[in-house]
Structure formats: C-alpha cells, structure tokens
Amino acid sequence: MSRHERIAVVGVGQSQQAKQRQTSIAGLVRESVDAALADAGLGFGDIDAVVLSKTPDLFDGVMQPELYLADAMGAVNLPVTRVFTGGSVGGHAAIYAAHLVQAGLAERVLVVAYSKESEGDFTWALSRPLPFHVSLGAGAGGHFSPVIREYIHRSGAPEHIGWQVAVNHRLNATRNPLAHVQMPDITVEKVRDSPMLWDPVRFLESCPTSDGSAAVVVTGEDEADRISAGTGRPPAWVHGMAWRTETGHFAGRDEVNPQAGADAAADAYAQAGITRPADELDLAELYIPFSWYEPIWLENIGIAGIGHGWRMVDDGRTAFDGDLPVNPSGGVLSGNPTGATGLVRFAEAAQQVRGLAGGHQVDGARRAVGHAMGGASQFHAIWVVGAERP
Amino acid sequence: MREVGVVAFAQSDCLAANRGDDMADILAPVIAEAVASLGIERSDIDFFCSGSHDFHEGRTFAYIESLDSVGAWPPISESHVEMDAAWAVNEAWSWLQLGEGDVALVYGIGRGSLATDPDQVSHTLLDPYYLAPLHPHRHAIAGLQAQALLAAGVTTEAALAQVVARSLAAALGNPHAQRSGSHAVHDLLAQPYVASPLRAHDAAPLGDAAAVLVLAAGDRARELAARAGRRPAWIRAMDHRMATHYPGSRDLTRLETVEVAAQRATRMAGFAPADVDVAELHTEYSHAEPMLVQALGLPVGTTLNPSGGPLAGNPTTATGLIRLGEAADRIADGSARRALAHATSGPALQHNMVSLLEGEE
Numbered sequence: 091m092s093r094h095e096r097i098a099v100v101g102v103g104q105s106q107q108a109k110q111r112q113t114s115i116a117g118l119v120r121e122s123v124d125a126a127l128a129d130a131g132l133g134f135g136d137i138d139a140v141v142l143s144k145t146p147d148l149f150d151g152v153m154q155p156e157l158y159l160a161d162a163m164g165a166v167n168l169p170v171t172r173v174f175t176g177g178s179v180g181g182h183a184a185i186y187a188a189h190l191v192q193a194g195l196a197e198r199v200l201v202v203a204y205s206k207e208s209e210g211d212f213t214w215a216l217s218r219p220l221p222f223h224v225s226l227g228a229g230a231g232g233h234f235s236p237v238i239r240e241y242i243h244r245s246g247a248p249e250h251i252g253w254q255v256a257v258n259h260r261l262n263a264t265r266n267p268l269a270h271v272q273m274p275d276i277t278v279e280k281v282r283d284s285p286m287l288w289d290p291v292r293f294l295e296s297c298p299t300s301d302g303s304a305a306v307v308v309t310g311e312d313e314a315d316r317i318s319a320g321t322g323r324p325p326a327w328v329h330g331m332a333w334r335t336e337t338g339h340f341a342g343r344d345e346v347n348p349q350a351g352a353d354a355a356a357d358a359y360a361q362a363g364i365t366r367p368a369d370e371l372d373l374a375e376l377y378i379p380f381s382w383y384e385p386i387w388l389e390n391i392g393i394a395g396i397g398h399g400w401r402m403v404d405d406g407r408t409a410f411d412g413d414l415p416v417n418p419s420g421g422v423l424s425g426n427p428t429g430a431t432g433l434v435r436f437a438e439a440a441q442q443v444r445g446l447a448g449g450h451q452v453d454g455a456r457r458a459v460g461h462a463m464g465g466a467s468q469f470h471a472i473w474v475v476g477a478e479r480p
Numbered sequence: 481m482r483e484v485g486v487v488a489f490a491q492s493d494c495l496a497a498n499r500g501d502d503m504a505d506i507l508a509p510v511i512a513e514a515v516a517s518l519g520i521e522r523s524d525i526d527f528f529c530s531g532s533h534d535f536h537e538g539r540t541f542a543y544i545e546s547l548d549s550v551g552a553w554p555p556i557s558e559s560h561v562e563m564d565a566a567w568a569v570n571e572a573w574s575w576l577q578l579g580e581g582d583v584a585l586v587y588g589i590g591r592g593s594l595a596t597d598p599d600q601v602s603h604t605l606l607d608p609y610y611l612a613p614l615h616p617h618r619h620a621i622a623g624l625q626a627q628a629l630l631a632a633g634v635t636t637e638a639a640l641a642q643v644v645a646r647s648l649a650a651a652l653g654n655p656h657a658q659r660s661g662s663h664a665v666h667d668l669l670a671q672p673y674v675a676s677p678l679r680a681h682d683a684a685p686l687g688d689a690a691a692v693l694v695l696a697a698g699d700r701a702r703e704l705a706a707r708a709g710r711r712p713a714w715i716r717a718m719d720h721r722m723a724t725h726y727p728g729s730r731d732l733t734r735l736e737t738v739e740v741a742a743q744r745a746t747r748m749a750g751f752a753p754a755d756v757d758v759a760e761l762h763t764e765y766s767h768a769e770p771m772l773v774q775a776l777g778l779p780v781g782t783t784l785n786p787s788g789g790p791l792a793g794n795p796t797t798a799t800g801l802i803r804l805g806e807a808a809d810r811i812a813d814g815s816a817r818r819a820l821a822h823a824t825s826g827p828a829l830q831h832n833m834v835s836l837l838e839g840e841e
Contacts, residue, residue: 094578114609140722146540147562152612153535153604154563157826160722167740170722170831171571174562176541182559186571193577194481209608215540335528335558337551338544350555465544468552 094192096480098314098325099440101130101307107270107425109208110301115152116162118303119204122430123163126305131321132198134164137307139196142172143183143203144429150210163202175335176464177377179203180304180432181471185331187308197313203430204303212299212428231296231380233466235288237345238382242290244346247385247400249290253281255381256295256423258409263420265410265450270300270425281381295381295423302427304434311479326440329457329480330361331473338468347390351463351470355391358459362474367393368402371474372455373415373442375435377463379422384408388416391461391472410450418442418450432462436473443477481748484576485712486812486837487696487705489805490514494658494689494793497593503532503542507589507690508549514585514692519707522551525694526581528558529572531565531588533797535601538594546589557581564588565691566762566800566823566833570718572695582700586693588798592686605827607725619683619765623675625732625828626767630677632733635770637677641668643766644681644791651788658687658793682766684794691798693805702840705812713808713819713837716749720823720833727828738775738822741834749836756836757816758783760803762824763790771829772822786810800824804835811839 103125105118113121127133140163142156152158156165156172163170173183180203187199213229241247260276263269276294284294309317314325334350334357336343355367364370376387385399393414394402402408408416417423419438422431439460441447447455457476463469490513492506515522528550532543543560552558559575561567565588572584595601602618603611629635642665651660663681671679696704696712705712721737724730746752753759753776761784763769769784778784785791787806790799800823807819818838825831 116607144562146534147604148534148540151604152608153533153601154825156563156722157605157830158607158725160725160830165722166724167721167737169720171567172562173559173571174543175558175560176544186559186574189574189578193574195574195577333557333559334555335547335552336555337548337553339548340553343553350552353555465541468544468547469558 096311097188097191097328098309098311099306100309100314100317100325101126101132102437102441103129103305104268104434104437105303106268107300107302107427111208115204115206116159118206118301119159119202120162122303122305123200123202126307129323130307130317132307137164137168137198137200139190139199140165140168140170141183141187141199141201142170143180143201143433144172144174145177145179145205146215148215149212149428150206175469177428178432178462178464178469178471180430180434181436181462182333184306184308184433184436184473185333185471188328188331191308191310197309199308200305201308201433202305203433205427205429206301207299207427208301231288231291234380235291238290238380241346241382241386245397245400250278251385251400251403252290252295252381253278254403255384256281259417259421259423262410262418262450263424266420269420270298291380297379297422297426300425300427302425302430304430304437306433306437323446324444324477326443326475327478327480329474329476330358332357333471336468338466345467346386347396348467350468351390352392354470354472358472358474364474368414370457371414371459372457373418373452374459374461375417375419375438376461377422377432377435378417379426381423384416387461415452418452432471435462436460440475443475482577482579482697483714484573484695484697485701485714486693486808487701487712488514488517488694488708489808491656491691491802491805492689493656494687494795496658496685496687498688503545503589503591504549506688507546507587510690510692511549511587514694517708518694518704525583525585526557527572527575527584528556529568529584529586530560531563531568531797531801533562535604536590536592536594536796564797564800564823564825566804569693569801569804570720570833573715573718576695576697582697584695586695586801587690588801589690590795590797591688592794592796593688598686619675619678621727621827622765623678624727626678626765627676628732629767629771634733635767637669638665639770640682640766641665643769644668647785647789647791650786651792654787654792656793657788659685660788660792678765684764684790687793687795689793689795689798691802691805693801710812711839713811713839715835716838717745717836718833719744720831722831725830732828735771735775735829735832737832738772738834741832742776745834745836751818751836753777753820754779756782756818756820758786758807758810759820760787760807761785761789761822762800762803764794766791768829807837811837
C-alpha cells in the first residue's frame with residue numbers, strides 16, 4: 091500500500107442476521123448505518139460519498155434500491171454508487187470506497203450493504219429459466235456441489251471434513267449474538283445425519299438465507315487518526331486490497347481453484363508484505379456458503395498448500411481455539427444476507443484487529459483477511475487489515 | 481487530479497427490439513470496434529467497468545453474460561454498477577486516478593425491449609411498501625413532473641413539442657438513432673396523451689443497444705487518440721448527487737442535485753456548464769430538457785443533444801453512457817472545444833451526474 095494514501099476502517103455497524111419480517115428494508119439498512127456512524131462518532135453531514143452493495147435486484151424485488159434507500163442512507167445530495175459483482179459485492183464496495191479516498195474524491199465514505207431475503211425467493215431468482223438452457227431450479231447448491239465433489243476427488247479429503255467445518259462455524263456463531271443460526275448443540279453426527287440437499291452437501295452444511303445489513307466508514311490516514319482520537323476506538327488499517335474477475339464459462343477454467351481468487355490474494359499479500367500467509371495472519375473471515383468451501387478457499391488464497399486445506403480443518407487449526415481461526419463470527423454458514431455477506435467478512439476482519447469483535451474476539455488478533463466471492467466463483471475481492479499502521 | 485480522457489467511443493445501432501442477438505452478441509462487436517480503433521489488444525486494458533440491469537433484462541446476473549464479451553481471461557481487474565453505465569465511467573475515472581493503470585474500458589448494454597409489459601417492471605424502481613403497490617404506469621410520475629412544470633410556468637406543451645421536433649430532426653444525422661424525422665410542432669401537438677401533458681413522442685423510446693467507451697490517462701491517452709485519428713476528450717470533472725426518493729417530498733420543478741453537481745464540477749474543471757459548446761442531456765422525457773437547461777445555467781447558444789439525445793434512442797443503462805460518448809465525439813471531431821454530459825437515474829430525475837469535458841488547448 092506504499093503508493094497511495096493509507097486507508098482505515100473507523101466505524102462498523104451490523105444488524106441482526108435473521109428473518110426480519112417486522113422491519114422494512116429501509117429500517118434494516120438504517121440500523122447498520124446508524125451503528126457505523128455512531129462507532130465513528132460521525133453524523134450524516136460528515137459523509138461525502140456512499141457506496142451501496144447489493145446482490146441481484148430480483149432477490150428481493152426492488153430495482154435499483156439505491157434510489158429508494160437514498161433517505162435511509164442519509165445520502166440526499168451525496169454521490170451514491172450501487173456496485174454489484176455477485177456475492178463478492180460487499181468486498182468490491184469497500185475497495186471502491188477506499189479508491190474514492192485514494193483518488194482524492196472523498197474523505198469519509200459510507201459503505202452500506204444489505205439483503206432482505208425474506209421478501210423474495212433466492213433460489214427462484216438463481217434458477218430463472220433462460221432461453222437455450224435446461225431449467226434445473228437447482229439454486230446455488232446445484233452449481234457448487236459438483237465443484238465440491240471435484241475438490242474431494244482431487245484432494246482425497248475424508249467426508250467428515252465438511253461436517254467438521256459446519257460444526258466449527260456453528261459453534262463460533264454461538265459467540266456472536268448477531269448470527270442468524272444458533273445451534274449450540276450441533277455435532278458432527280447431527281450434520282452427517284441431516285438431509286442431503288445437493289450431494290455431497292447436506293442441509294447443515296449449507297448457508298441460510300437471511301435478512302441483514304452492514305455498514306462501514308472508510309477514511310484516509312489523517313481522518314482515521316482524528317476520528318479514533320475522538321472515539322477512543324482504534325481504526326483497522328488496510329494493508330492490502332485487491333479484486334479480480336474471470337470469465338465464468340470456458341473449458342480451461344478451474345473452478346476448484348479459480349485463478350482470479352489466487353491472483354487477488356497474491357496481490358493483496360504483496361501489498362501487505364505478507365509472504366507466509368498461514369503464519370502471518372491471525373484469522374480469516376472467508377466467504378464459505380457451503381462447508382467444503384473452507385478448505386477450497388484456504389488453498390485458493392494461499393493459506394494452505396494445494397490439496398492440504400482439509401488437513402488444517404482436520405488438525406483443528408481453523409477452529410476457534412486453533413492457530414488460524416476461520417470465520418470466528420460464525421461465517422456465512424451462520425448468517426447470509428447475500429448483499430451484505432461480503433461486506434460482513436471485510437467488517438468482521440476489521441473488528442477483530444480493532445479488538446472490538448466482542449464474544450468472538452480472537453485473542454491477540456493483529457492481522458486478518460476478509461474475503462468475498464461471487465457468481466460461479468468468478469468474482470473475488472480480498473483485503474488484509476491490521477492493527478498496525480502499514 | 482490525473483488527466484483522464486475519452487479516447488474511443490463506439491455504439492451499436494439502437495433498435496426498438498433486437499430479436500437476433502443475445503446480450504453478448506450485441507456487445508462483443510462494439511467492444512471489438514472500440515478496441516481496434518486504438519490499435520491495442522484487449523490485454524492492454526488495465527481495468528473494466530460496466531453498467532447493466534437485471535430487472536430490464538429479466539434475469540438474475542445479467543451482467544455475467546455481458547462479461548462473456550469481455551473474455552475475462554487471464555483474470556482482470558473489473559467492477560460493475562447495477563446502474564446506468566455513466567456511473568461505471570465515474571468508477572473507471574476514479575480508478576484511473578490511482579495510477580495503477582492507464583487504460584480503462586467501460587461498457588453499457590441495455591435491452592429495454594425484453595419486458596412483456598414494461599409497466600409491470602417500471603414500478604419496482606419505487607419504494608416497495610408505499611409507492612410500488614400503487615402500480616403507477618411507467619410514464620405516470622414523469623407526467624406529474626411535467627404537469628408541475630407547466631403549472632409553474634417553466635415550459636409549455638408547445639415548447640415540449642419543439643424539443644421533440646428538434647431532437648428527432650437532429651437524429652436524422654445520427655446513423656445509430658432508433659427514431660428520427662422531420663415533424664411539425666402542430667402535428668406533434670395533435671397526438672394523444674400518454675400521461676398528460678406528455679405524449680408518446682415526449683418519452684424516450686425503449687430500445688436495445690450497447691455502447692463502449694475507452695478512457696486513458698495522460699500521455700497514453702494522447703498516444704492512443706492519435707492512433708485513432710482523434711483528439712482526447714479530457715474529463716475535467718465528474719460529480720453526481722442523489723435526491724430524496726419520494727416525489728411528494730421534493731419540489732419536482734427544481735433539480736437541486738443538478739445544481740449541486742454542476743457547482744462542484746465547475747470548481748473541479750475550472751469552467752462552468754455555461755462555458756460549453758455542446759451539452760448531451762439524459763432527457764428521458766422532453767420536459768427534462770428545460771429543467772436541465774435551467775439547473776445547469778446553459779445559455780441560449782448551447783447546442784443541445786446534437787445526436788438527437790435519448791428521445792431518439794434509449795437503450796436503458798447505456799443511455800447515460802452514450803451522452804458521455806457523444807459529448808466526447810463532438811470534441812474529437814472538433815465541433816466543440818468544451819462539452820457537458822448529463823446522466824440521470826430514478827423517478828423524476830432523482831439522481832443526476834454532470835461531467836465536463838474539454839479538448840486539448
């Protein structure tokens with residue numbers, strides 16, 4: 091990050107992740123916006139740009155929601171940009187906010203993200219019949235399960251790995267009151283015995299659909315120092331950030347280990363001066379919608395060697411008390427407001443290095459990675475955040 | 481600010497309904513044309529950004545199909561706005577300020593023709609609890625705004641007809657236009673209303689088209705533009721501002737967001753909208769023109785929408801991008817030294833962007 095102004099996260103807000111039929115979309119969004127601004131000690135008048143992250147409009151039925159949400163986001167007379175890159179969008183939005191600061195176009199940018207899945211039908215929207223395509227109605231799991239099978243085939247991972255990841259993440263969620271799925275009595279046996287949805291993915295290895303929102307305030311260095319001096323809460327410094335996209339459909343593509351994900355991670359680590367990610371990171375918040383994506387992403391972003399990600403799970407290294415906890419918040423498996431899910435990963439990484447993660451705080455977390463993935467694993471966004479000024 | 485300019489612009493013909501090509505087929509030749517005009521390869525492009533729209537396209541992740549035209553392999557640095565692609569230009573322009581690359585390609589693709597019943601789509605743009613359930617048809621809120629303008633004495637039905645007549649006549653010179661022609665004002669005024677005081681010709685037609693714009697920075701822009709035999713159109717300023725959503729809680733006759741954006745753009749560019757030779761305005765309805773002229777402070781001599789503007793072709797989510805491209809082309813062909821491009825989004829011009837462009841001294 092040497093060539094540009096240093097970037098920091100100075101405020102974070104999140105709503106409860108749950109089915110929230112009693113709350114309007116605007117109310118849900120406002121909850122996180124208010125919390126993020128309060129964390130940063132800022133008011134609406136202090137914000138000079140807003141970036142909205144949201145997954146497809148068809149998920150919850152509002153076209154171009156930045157228009158309807160202008161008032162809820164306090165965005166009247168501000169520039170508002172609505173970014174959309176699949177599930178990775180929250181990460182893209184945070185990085186675009188950082189770019190606005192680095193470009194000198196804004197000093198304090200509010201990043202807002204949400205989904206209201208209870209007002210739509212996610213699996214329907216992901217399974218729309220298209221001309222010249224067989225309509226399977228299979229949703230996201232139908233897409234990802236063959237990729238998981240291929241991972242298992244290549245790595246020789248035993249089948250309990252997926253069950254163990256599900257247990258780890260759900261146990262982590264019991265430490266996070268905002269997490270949607272609360273299953274303190276979950277066991278490997280319960281996951282194993284839960285219904286098969288998309289072979290080999292079982293019900294308890296799958297993410298829920300949730301309502302929820304998240305917001306963060308991103309600033310440059312001087313503002314971060316001024317704000318944290320005022321609030322007494324430290325900023326999370328961005329040590330590296332990158333996004334990459336690859337084409338979704340062609341024969342030479344490896345969806346088990348997508349090049350775009352590996353390239354994005356390598357770029358972010360290079361900016362952060364990280365050469366041994368497994369040793370230099372204290373935790374990871376990864377976009378893991380189905381349990382097997384933990385070993386898949388650990389390998390893809392260079393934390394584990396190819397074929398060895400599952401061993402980190404098996405050895406307990408990624409559990410809450412392991413040496414590199416993955417998704418201490420409970421992760422996507424415990425709460426998945428899709429439009430916000432990516433930003434939640436970025437925000438959780440920031441809260442950990444700020445020491446503000448509450449009940450799921452990882453002791454001594456100084457450097458963390460936030461990761462978001464979208465589409466058919468073709469959109470990737472990642473940032474490395476740290477407690478130290480880079 | 482880093483000097484960033486438009487060095488290429490290409491667009492497909494805007495058709496009322498393209499039933500022969502899918503999204504990628506419409507877009508791919510336009511990308512190829514823009515890139516080829518600069519004598520570069522796709523791999524020479526450092527950043528891609530696009531605008532498209534799931535609701536108009538009637539499918540989730542419409543944008544992924546358009547990416548097939550880019551051929552994102554090896555992996556690329558890329559972003560997307562689910563908005564008019566004018567906002568993708570804004571993101572690409574911001575990205576180029578970082579100095580991590582020198583060339584960015586922006587595309588917008590719109591297929592407004594796909595909806596079986598556009599009235600069933602348009603109201604989903606509104607507050608889903610209080611406004612959308614009213615199911616206003618797609619011209620209803622524009623009609624309210626136009627009526628308010630008449631009541632305030634800002635314009636007249638005859639003046640709106642003149643805007644349409646002038647735009648469609650100008651479009652006779654635009655080979656990409658969907659609609660063009662010579663129309664007498666009294667003939668236009670004899671047409672029936674679709675949302676009084678608006679008639680069918682007062683509304684930009686739905687259509688299908690793609691547009692591609694290439695931005696480049698500094699000397700790289702000069703080099704590429706020279707290869708294309710044109711002058712870079714430097715984007716001296718871009719600013720956009722959002723208004724409240726609720727049509728009932730703002731003065732529909734005044735575009736405060738345009739005023740704010742114009743003031744800020746003026747400070748950034750060092751010249752004002754009043755100083756431009758040509759303005760390309762995102763007029764989805766004829767009544768937007770007098771409002772924009774007033775809010776921007778455009779003097780009588782400013783050439784407005786020489787392309788014919790959106791009233792001659794409106795491929796949703798590419799329409800604002802085309803305004804930037806047309807403005808840049810007027811600078812490239814020497815017919816303007818300074819130009820303004822406006823883009824809008826939302827009901828009754830809720831969200832507005834003002835860009836100021838300038839040719840080399």
